[in-house]
Amino acid sequence: MASSLFTDPVSDANISFEFFPPNTEKMEKTLWDSITQLESLNPKFVSVTYGAGGSTRERTHKTVKRILDETTLSPAAHLTCVGHSKSEVNAILEQYWEDGVRHIVALRGDMPDMNQDYIPHPQGYQNAADLVKGIKQIADFDISVAAYPEIHPDSPNLSADLDNLKRKIDNGASRAITQAFFEADTYFRFLDHCQSMSIDVPILPGILPVMNYKSLMRFMDLCGTKIPKWMQDLFEDLDDRPQTRSMIAATIANELCRKLYAGGVKDFHIYTLNRSELTYAICHMLGHRPKKEV
Numbered sequence: 001m002a003s004s005l006f007t008d009p010v011s012d013a014n015i016s017f018e019f020f021p022p023n024t025e026k027m028e029k030t031l032w033d034s035i036t037q038l039e040s041l042n043p044k045f046v047s048v049t050y051g052a053g054g055s056t057r058e059r060t061h062k063t064v065k066r067i068l069d070e071t072t073l074s075p076a077a078h079l080t081c082v083g084h085s086k087s088e089v090n091a092i093l094e095q096y097w098e099d100g101v102r103h104i105v106a107l108r109g110d111m112p113d114m115n116q117d118y119i120p121h122p123q124g125y126q127n128a129a130d131l132v133k134g135i136k137q138i139a140d141f142d143i144s145v146a147a148y149p150e151i152h153p154d155s156p157n158l159s160a161d162l163d164n165l166k167r168k169i170d171n172g173a174s175r176a177i178t179q180a181f182f183e184a185d186t187y188f189r190f191l192d193h194c195q196s197m198s199i200d201v202p203i204l205p206g207i208l209p210v211m212n213y214k215s216l217m218r219f220m221d222l223c224g225t226k227i228p229k230w231m232q233d234l235f236e237d238l239d240d241r242p243q244t245r246s247m248i249a250a251t252i253a254n255e256l257c258r259k260l261y262a263g264g265v266k267d268f269h270i271y272t273l274n275r276s277e278l279t280y281a282i283c284h285m286l287g288h289r290p291k292k293e294v
């Protein structure tokens, strides 16, 4: 690959997008404008998140169903087991299967108070690995799970975290999607560890275009992702310059994708935050072009 800032327009990268369910009419419009814009890029799948403890249960379902009914996209529904009994989770899964949804992103989720230690529901799935096993007993869904290149904060160490990921795969997941990270080496190191554990499913890097550095700091602190000093420096004194921040965000994300691509990565999962412009720019720079009508 060329060493310039751009990849050649090779279009052999696979992309997928993550959206979250909107909770106002305005956000609904933003989401659907974005979905319309991004649909032409022909992503492998698009996923829709599930709010903590089921707080978006109806909205996630409605969004996934609308994607299925009104677009050519293949939707994946996120589902967490925190705060739900097995029968509640199973009923959601049965409904998705009946609707024609075939891909679930299976997650444990977090307690409503993020500082509280995780306690499984007494009649619920214990964790994501247990949930994956349960999903496969309901129907033959395609299942994605979460992976953590910088280790999940609840994990005592890397080895326990990798064991947990392996359990999720052995129970039936066919790919993992990573938590956001900002250094390509972090991902490549993680991939090596996965290979040494014979975890051989695709591990899609989760690409987060950073627009708002301050809110990122709060969020990443909770999920254990390190924010490099150079990134802090890049966003310094730009609080009142959203357009400049947006350009920088695209450059950072593109640079990360370019390094990943150069290292052989062909699948990219982009956290769109329901906005199309940055995501479109990243895909374009990866050499991805809208499919042409014939």
Ligand code: FAD
Pocket (backbone or CB within 6 Å): 048, 049, 050, 051, 052, 053, 078, 079, 080, 105, 106, 107, 108, 109, 110, 127, 128, 129, 145, 146, 147, 148, 152, 154, 155, 156, 160, 161, 164, 177, 178, 179, 180, 206, 223
């Ligand atoms: P698990 O894989 O069950 O476990 C998390 C960690 O706990 C493990 O890494 C492991 O270290 C430890 N652990 C679990 N079981 C054991 C055990 N038996 N022994 C030792 N250690 C153990 N959250 C939402 O609320 N909604 C979403 O839609 C959502 N989407 C996400 C999408 C992606 C791609 C990612 C990366 C995260 C997402 N999350 C979402 C966040 C996720 O719910 C949290 O990170 C949560 O804390 C862990 O969920 P998990 O599925 O990774 O849990």
